[in-house]
Amino acid sequence: MSIKKWFLPVVISVFLFILNAFWGWWWMNGVIAFVISYFFIKGKGASFLIFFSFVFVFWLFQCIWKDAQSEYVVSQFLSALLGEISPVLTYILTGLTGGFFSGWAAYLGSSLRNISK
């Protein structure tokens, strides 16, 4: 896949993700992933991996950054809420939730493109 083909979806996704951070819903990441995969990414596995990784890292970064601002009380709370799991796992759980959902949406987008062609 050429750089040119990568460039547009990345720019669009970054733009939409930033937009989503200020206005939108948690599942908008999935919608974006679906749309981009449908138009730009042929491979289902590649779509899944790209968006899973991207949103996983994006959510992970956001929650760690926000948590650090309040001396990590949110992760401690979630840890207690979810049965005394490690606070680090709460970050991973958050990242996995966003990543898996978006990855799956991307997989569907790419699949639809393959079926409709």
Place this chain on the structure above:
Amino acid sequence: MLSIISDMQKFVYGLHFSIFLFVLFFLNGNIELFRKTIPPFGKFLDPAKGVWHHNVPIGYVEDNLTLPISKQASVIYDERWVPHIMAENLEDILFLQGYTEAENRLFQMELMSRAAAGELSSIFGEVTIELDLDKRRRGIKFAAENAVNAWKQMPEFDLAQKYIDGVNAYISQLKPEDYPLEFKLFNIQPEPWTELKSALIFKEMSLFLCGKNEDIEYTNAKNTFTQDIFNQWYPEHEDIENPVVPDHSLVIPDTLFGKQQDNSSFYNGIIKKTFFETRNPGIGSNQWTVGKSKTKSGSNIFCNDPHLSLGLPSIWFEQHLKTPQFNAYGVSFPGFPGIMIGFNDFIAWGETNVGQDVEDLFLIEWADDKKNTYYLDGKKLKADIRIEKIAIKGADPLYDTIRYTKWGPIFKSSKDGKNDLSIRWLSHDKPKGAEFMTFVNGMMCKNYDEYLTATEKFQTPAQNFGFSSASGDLAIRINGMLPAKYDQDGRFVEYGNNSKNDWSAFIPRQLNPHVVNPPENYVSSANQRSASKNYPYYFTGNFENYRNKTIIEKLKTGSDFTAQDMQKMQMSSFSPKAKEFVSVIPTDCRQMGSASGINWYDKLKEWSFEYLKDKTEPVFFEIYMKHLRMNTFDEIYSKLDEVAIPIPKDWVLYKNILNDPLNEIFNIKKTSTIENADNIQKLAFFKSIREIDSVMTAWKNLNWGNYNPLHIYHPTRIPALSANNLAADGCPDAINAKGNSFGPSWRMIVHQKNPVEAYGVYPGGQSGNPFSPYYKNMVNDWVEGKYHVLHQNITMEELSKKQVKKVVASPNKVKS
């Protein structure tokens, strides 16, 4: 072939997509599984708008708001997150009070109003249906609607409306990401605040404080035992009493209440178990003032510690309200305007519960099988039918038909279907005065006369209103409406087919027990009887018998009191009950050995009778008291599964051990021998040793703190939001009246020097946000008996050094 593969692909894709959509809706909280409420995990974990959004950045915060107030105002949060609200007039103060309370306690306010209305199931699902049914059948919403209808006709209501406007101003600017955590957890949205919601919170407190009766229990006791046994084991008066208002302060009217006892009005049968059993009675409150001749400084010291259910966030919200006209500091109930317990530059005020019975049960005689009509004074009357719809999350709504008679709603029904009981509760009545202004007007007073006028419209739940002024006055007034009853009236279930059994009058307010500047130079109340036997009106209810004695003894014998002495006194864990019962344990018990080698008899005799968290004596004593009660009252315990009968009070048990040890109640029915008090005490002691041996084997470090831990629950009972298993000193009979989840919910001491010095603490924190450092930051201080200085007379310069947040509120329109 190609077409088949394509169809297969489409099928697989469709399957994927369907599962994906299901997961989407599931993670968004739109799908319930197994009729259980599942948190919307996707929405909840969203870093942008979910739980991670609730991080509270550390450091100073400044905010500017434009609000519909008349002049610029400010809200400055100090180092404990106590808001100092400063405005130019009362209207703006009330608006900002509403705004600030909503900003910090919105979920608590919403939940409390929904709990009162019987609407919890709309949030929590089927698990709270019983609670909702209880509230609906008790008519809490009916009572709140009656109150609102009356309040709205009163000119003072405009001020209360300012408070409501303030709450709504906060709610209206909320974005979904700013909803309090619990709203996200349960996937609900804040609704506009209304006067009905404030009224519901007020009625919920009425329910907690005066929504108790033991009519069924006492009816069963009266009809189970002989008259002599009943009188001996269920007396209403102690031999020596310390009423809140001593005899010399009683006002004896020229014309006494003329109604005479009429035993025929009482139901003479046994009422089997009902659907809604008696509530936890709670453990009361303390309030006392020592006058200037008994303090070291020569200034009054006012103390109050109301004992309520402890929760996170606390039921109280601490705040400082200041205008050019007044400078008040204290605590309020979020959802209701004014300061309930507090002080200003001139006076200090507070309350304890009176406990007089204002809730009676009447047995309904139905005139038809469908229970649509009932008999009253020989006539058939139609019952009002109110169909209550209870919305249940994840299930179809439940419809409950509630019948209202002349007395009130049918609240209790026996499980055998034979007895329907209608409840006559004072809180159902339409208020005749602007009771909602009591704590707004009270916080602005400068002397006792003003305070009397400001609080005279308070109706229910009746409270002992404590008062102290910087000029040296001290007083307690039993404030509220009290039904004028004939002897024994309201103690038992009465027949509901005769309107003569109703309350025919109320005690004139000027004749309510009242004491001002007594010669002993102190006043106190601890939920004991407010008036003595000599009070001309029948006074019945649930009263305290131990704490008041410790308080009065300390106040009577002490002198040169300081604020620090008062702090120690509020933390006293001494139990006069333990001292009494230990003093009469037979000496033979000393010979009873324990597997641990501890001689519990000697240990108890050497005990200081203080319930300290690191002591084991309180554990043994509590086990001993349990066995003592169970062996003495075996004839009651054996019936409790079918019939509710009250266990006689401990002070009555002690009195009978001393004065009538051969009484037939001490005999254990199932044995062939005749037991007396001495035998029962030895048996209880023996069983206690056996039990504590097994307890000590199971517990490595047994002491009062871990045997009887304190739990401060979040309303949802989610452990991560609560503070559980706290080891703390105290017991219900001590001044430091700690129960499992009850206790001194706000300890306040006001030393009325010039300037005023005040101290306070409550077990919780100011913020309702569990992620805030101010959510439960005062819990440990409270457990350890530490107090905080209350910054009521702080200068702006000092406050600016302590401030952690400042909000400047500017008017959004110019008022003429």
